[in-house]
Amino acid sequence: MSESARRSQAYTAAGVDIEAGNRFIGRIKDMVKSTFTPGVAMDIGGFGGLFKPDISGMEAPMLVAGADGVGTKLKLAFQFDRHDTVGIDLVAMSVNDVLVQGAAPLFFLDYFATGKLESGVAEQVVAGVCEGCRRSDCALLGGETAEMPGFYPDGEYDLSGFAVGMVDTPRLVTGTSVTPGDVLIGLGSSGAHSNGYSLIRKLFDQSGLRPDQPFPGSDRTVAEVLIEPTKIYVRAVLALLQTIGIKGMVHVTGGGFYDNVPRVLPETTTARIEFGSWPILPVFDWLKTEGRLSWPEMLQIFNCGIGYILICSPENAEKAMELLDARDDVDAYRIGEITPREPASEQVEVVFP
Known part of the structure; x- marks a missing residue:
């Protein structure tokens, strides 16, 4: 020894x-x-x-x-x-x-x-x-x-x-210059990222699904869908910042849309989000069904397909979408706009079809 x-x-x-x-x-x-x-x-x-x-x-x-x-x-x-x-x-x-x-x-x-x-x-x-x-x-x-x-x-x-x-x-991007009329651009998520997993695990355990079987509505396995890693937005966003002025940004994590978006908004503004302006991944449909949740409840817990949000002026929005659409590492959607905040109203208003 x-x-x-x-x-x-x-x-x-x-x-x-x-x-x-x-x-x-x-x-x-x-x-x-x-x-x-x-x-x-x-x-x-x-x-x-x-x-x-x-x-x-x-x-x-x-x-x-x-x-x-x-x-x-x-x-x-x-x-x-x-x-x-x-x-x-x-x-x-x-x-x-x-x-x-x-x-x-x-x-x-x-x-x-x-x-x-x-x-x-x-x-x-x-x-x-x-x-x-x-x-x-x-x-x-x-x-x-x-x-x-x-x-x-x-x-x-x-x-x-x-x-x-x-x-x-x-x-420095702070959100302080956000004003009514500004545009919300959402970047697609890869799945549930790393939030809401206490509920996800509970629903999985109750479902009877096996890790190796196809996930409902998907050609991937249950294990692949449920532990799909969080998307990293660094390269796409930094490249955009070299060209376009961005007023505010949001990482959609725990608390979903309702808790995260207000963190970068002035008190006098509301983010008006058009639900359905981006595709919903199968994992979120499954979570909604298995958990017997409403979409507002889902949006409080999960990213529901949008992992990152950019806020920019209307004149910059078209160019931003053009630059993002040219990339193969991110999917971008125009998901809403900033409006004046009504007295006693919330700072996030999700409009459902």
């Missing part, structure tokens, strides 16, 4: 395998390096991640930070024994948040915690995190793998993540 193995024996007896952790880090190094961008100023293994942002051409650089997790969607990953998508979710939830203010994500840090490190599962998770970072042109700068015996049930883990982005202060 090596000297290092003897030194770690006491900790191993307590349930923490230091050597397994070290081997895991060695196996993911190339994956992590595949996310490195020109600003990364370090190799893997330091106590802190070093990043030197390019601020050339900026008047007043500002950092924008966000943190999030995957939530109870992880329970389905455990149930389906599929772990290669939740890492994408993890990155998406944070980078889409910092994007709302016009910031380009710079780097990401992840936290993976489990009772006993299963390297194959952990590698799948990190592979997903790396894929999410590549899709958002964001470096995986560091993270933490915590093995905590007795803290989590066997076979389970938890994830959290932290993104830092940067925007030039004069180009």
